[in-house]
Amino acid sequence: MSLVRNLIRHYDGFSLEIPSWEIPDTGVSALWGPSGAGKTSVFRVLLGLDACESLDWNFKGINIAKLSVPERRLGVVFQSYELFPHLTARDNIVFAAKARKLNDKNISDHLAKLVSDLKLDTFLFRRAHQLSGGEQQRVALARALIGEPRFLFLDEPFSALDSDLRNEARSLVQSVITQRKIPSLLITHDQDDLKIAQKTFKINNGRLVDTV
Numbered sequence: 059m060s061l062v063r064n065l066i067r068h069y070d071g072f073s074l075e076i077p078s079w080e081i082p083d084t085g086v087s088a089l090w091g092p093s094g095a096g097k098t099s100v101f102r103v104l105l106g107l108d109a110c111e112s113l114d115w116n117f118k119g120i121n122i123a124k125l126s127v128p129e130r131r132l133g134v135v136f137q138s139y140e141l142f143p144h145l146t147a148r149d150n151i152v153f154a155a156k157a158r159k160l161n162d163k164n165i166s167d168h169l170a171k172l173v174s175d176l177k178l179d180t181f182l183f184r185r186a187h188q189l190s191g192g193e194q195q196r197v198a199l200a201r202a203l204i205g206e207p208r209f210l211f212l213d214e215p216f217s218a219l220d221s222d223l224r225n226e227a228r229s230l231v232q233s234v235i236t237q238r239k240i241p242s243l244l245i246t247h248d249q250d251d252l253k254i255a256q257k258t259f260k261i262n263n264g265r266l267v268d269t270v
Contacts, residue, residue, distance in 0.1 A: 059083060060209070060241065064112040067103055074099050074264040081243065081259075083118065086212075086235060088244040088255035096264040097245045101213055104243075106130055117209065131158075133207030133240070137214040139198040143187035147178060147197045150186055151204055158205035165204070172200040175234050192223050199231060203238065210235065210242040216251060228254050 060083045065076040074096050081087055089097050102108040104115065106127040113123040122130050141150050151172070155165045173179055176196045181189055189197065195215060202210060215231065216224045232254040235242050244255055252258050260268040 060118075061114075061116045062104070063114040063116075065100065065103060065110065066112050067099070067108065067110045069099065072096070072099070072264060074103065076100070076264075076266055079259070079266060081241070082257055083241045084239065085256040086232060086242045086244055086254055088246060088252050088258045089261055090246055090249070090252060090258055091261040092247055095261045097247070097261055098213070099264070100261065101211055101243075101245050105132055105134065105211065122209075131205070131208045133202035133205065133210040135195070135198045135202050135210070135212045135215045137217060139194045139218075141186035141189075141194055141197060141201075144185060146183050146185055147189065147193070148182045150197055151201045154201040155204045160205065168204045168206070169200075172204060175237070176200050176230070191219050192227060195219065195227060196230070199234065203234070203240070207240060210240050212242060212244045212246075214246055214248075215244070216246075217248065224250065 060081040062076065062079040062081060065074060065079065067074045089100060091097055099108065103110045103113065114121055115123040142153070145153065151169060152165060155168065160168070173182060176199060178196060178200060181193050186194060186197065212231070216227055219227055228251065244251060257269070259266055
């Protein structure tokens with residue numbers, strides 16, 4: 059288990075108060091709740107984008123909360139994907155790999171596997187702004203995975219897709235994550251997304267209120 063303690067932070071008119079939280083260190087877990095429940099705030103604190111002096115996050119003997127953001131080695135698929143529009147799909151992925159200081163051999167090996175698993179070959183050399191929503195999502199996932207993160211965050215990853223693409227995207231994401239055995243936290247307001255989660259945590263008003 060990944061143990062989060064003292065995730066307590068006060069915002070203007072809103073507070074996160076999660077004194078203790080055990081997140082599985084395998085498979086996909088979900089943090090689910092309505093808009094304004096605190097999901098994004100939890101994500102930002104764990105990622106290190108919002109400061110939280112009291113936080114401890116023990117993951118396999120490492121207190122991730124005490125590391126700098128780059129040292130945390132966390133993968134992220136943002137809701138809006140955050141790709142560089144002028145770069146090709148390949149260059150977006152390689153940029154992330156170089157930022158993680160992977161050598162050329164590792165980049166080549168990991169990229170080839172991701173291209174195969176995520177079926178990127180037909181648009182690998184197209185610029186990001188030319189890609190469909192589903193294609194951008196797959197590139198964003200490849201970019202998050204190429205650095206071999208110790209933990210992966212998926213921030214509303216299916217919300218920008220057409221409804222008929224979501225089930226296909228969920229299945230693909232679940233398959234790739236399971237294959238790589240990377241523990242992941244899916245942040246979502248959509249109950250249909252919970253189909254791919256082994257454990258679901260419900261949040262409301264900044265507090266965990268239920269576990270399934």
